[in-house]
Amino acid sequence: MKNIKIFPCPTAEEFTKEICKTLNLPVGKVENYKFANDNNFIQYKESVREQEVYLVQTTKPPVNERIIELLIMIDAAKRASAKKINVVLPYYIYSRSDKKDQPRVPVTARLVAEILEAAGASRVITCDLHNSAIQAYFNIPCDRITGQHLLQEYFETKGIEDKVVVATDAGSSKKAYKYSKYFGCPMALIDKRRAGNDDKAVAANIIGNIKDQTALIFDDEVSTAGTMVEAARILKEHGAKEIYAACTHGILCGPAIERIQNSPIKELVITNTVPLEKEKQIPKIKVLSIAPLFAEAIKRVNEAKPLGDLFEFDK
Secondary structure: OOOEEEEEOOOOHHHHHHHHHHHOOOEOOEEEEEOOOOOEEEEEOOOOOOOEEEEEOOOOOOHHHHHHHHHHHHHHHHHOOOOEEEEEEOOOOOOOOOOOOOOOOOOHHHHHHHHHHHHOOOEEEEEOOOOHHHHHHOOOOEEEEOOHHHHHHHHHHHOOOOEEEEEOOHHHHHHHHHHHHHHOOOEEEEEEEEOOOOOOEEEEEEEOOOOOOEEEEEEEEEOOOHHHHHHHHHHHHOOOOEEEEEEEEEOOOOOHHHHHHOOOOOEEEEEEOOOOOHHHOOOOEEEEOOHHHHHHHHHHHHOOOOOHHHHHOOO
16 A cells, blocks of 8 residues: 555544554544634644545534534645545435435535535545435545445354344335345335324334244434334334344434333444444444444555455455
């Protein structure tokens, strides 16, 4: 690897250390602090002239603070004559605001893409977008890797028998089918009926057999955990033996931890695309590191190698 330097934004130091350890590279030196007037300041403590720079940023709250930190680091790298400025976003900021589905609302995922480009980003590397169409919002390369195989490998090593992959609704059936095909096991679907706008299921049917089976639920992200915990409750009522859940992005905000703790879910498996604060670390939650996968993506970009087979890298 040549002419490459990797720098962490303020909340991404641990993730960046993992990436650099995998690549056997030093973590780039950068100074971050705030002035008394709450304005952010950064300074690279080493030269980035004609270097391929990678800036790693998380989405630890407050999210808007993370955006301005990243933009300031991009600007500083550009003004310091970096050859390329690659942004590493394990979880894409505002990814759920990806379409205009109501009157007079923004498409913030597109706005973030435009802001990153305007600031001077040359490339974005991210993971499991809420909508893959977000890649098309960029006029610069946007590489999307996936945590799917990392989760598959984890459950494969557990040696679970009599398992069934469950789609929590019709919209997640395609994803559930991919997992069931990988494991060579049946698939089931929760058919929910809702009344009014309170988002509460008033009736549910299970399409497929889950009685005395170990149910596996997969999703891209878990935010407040309402949908996942509700699905687990329905599965338990219909005779599921054990219930495991997994997702790439463990946002776990609001009542999520309490809901998971009190739910029938035996284990929730997430990756570390979003830092899990110490107070949220409970025995039911297992965190897998996806940093080595990002390290491999960075290595391939730097060496001008294809990323297509990267989806098999962690198997």
